[in-house]
Amino acid sequence: MDYENKLVLAPMVRVGTLPFRLLAAQYGADITYGEEIIDHKMIKCERRINEHVGAVDFVEKGTDNVVFRTCSLEKNQVVFQMGTSNAVRALSAAQLVCQDVAAIDINMGCPKSFSISGGMGAALLKKPDLIHDILTTLRRNLDIPITCKIRLLNSSQDTVELARRIETTGVSALAVHGRRVADRPRDPAKWSEIADVVAALSVPVIANGDIFEYEDFHHIKVATGASSVMVARGALWNASIFSEDGKLPWEEVKREYVRKSILWDNDIKSTKHTLKEMIMHYSCLELPEGKAVIKSDTLADLAKLYGEEKYNQFVQEKRLFDGSR
């Protein structure tokens, strides 16, 4: 995969599932990251072809719990992001999924206590030897690009030093979220410190932080010199941010998301979570729409709420027809 001049959908837990990734791609995202999946969870999975929806599922053995769903449509652009603190485990998890995705990324930025206490996410930033071990193990044993996503360290000099060390592992690109571990999402992203990393590396850098309009893709590239740009919240709130023709009304984007969730039989909890995030940004969950989303138990309920009953019926009938052939 090529990392030059790309618009990238950032990894987002409980949001970056197949329908949301395809939604972002439809509007213009070139590369789409899946939500972070922990290696422990992935290695308990088996790969299953899901004829019913036309997808490839990674399902927790002995259960019907789909941990990761993908399909051939996104094979050349989807990045599987992993949380790990161990090279051997990371490799086992990556080997399971590598034939179905375009690249593997290691999350080195998550500040949540769950990640840190497991030695994953931002905890890795303090362990350059372990980073080196994980990335070189993946690089040597897999044929697809390996990347990682970091946050800023306490000084620009430290970030650059770490980025240089990461570059020596042979990663294909480095995503830099322009905030420190202790920063909150409302703190402005430090684009100038991303620029310091770009200036020091030869490998493509993906700049991330505070992209809320299509024009910001250009602004951050000018400010940082980065090859590519990654957006999280701006895409969550309106995935059509990737469209050069301008954003579509969010009502339209929501309905398209619901249609895609129906088509790909997305997990109802994750679908509701994503819709609630969209609603909370533009409106509030106490209004009728928010309450109705919260009350919905099935995708059919959401189809009804968003006037997509006919589409839902069409998809269900097509599945029955395809299944009976």
Ligand SMILES: Cc1cc2nc3c(=O)[nH]c(=O)nc-3n(C[C@H](O)[C@H](O)[C@H](O)COP(=O)(O)O)c2cc1C
């Ligand atoms: C809902 C949500 C979930 C996130 N999940 C992940 C994740 O799974 N892995 C990761 O590396 N970063 C995750 N992040 C961080 C984003 O990828 C991104 O680095 C951060 O939000 C800054 O980008 P933004 O300013 O465009 O939002 C998440 C952010 C949000 C808002």
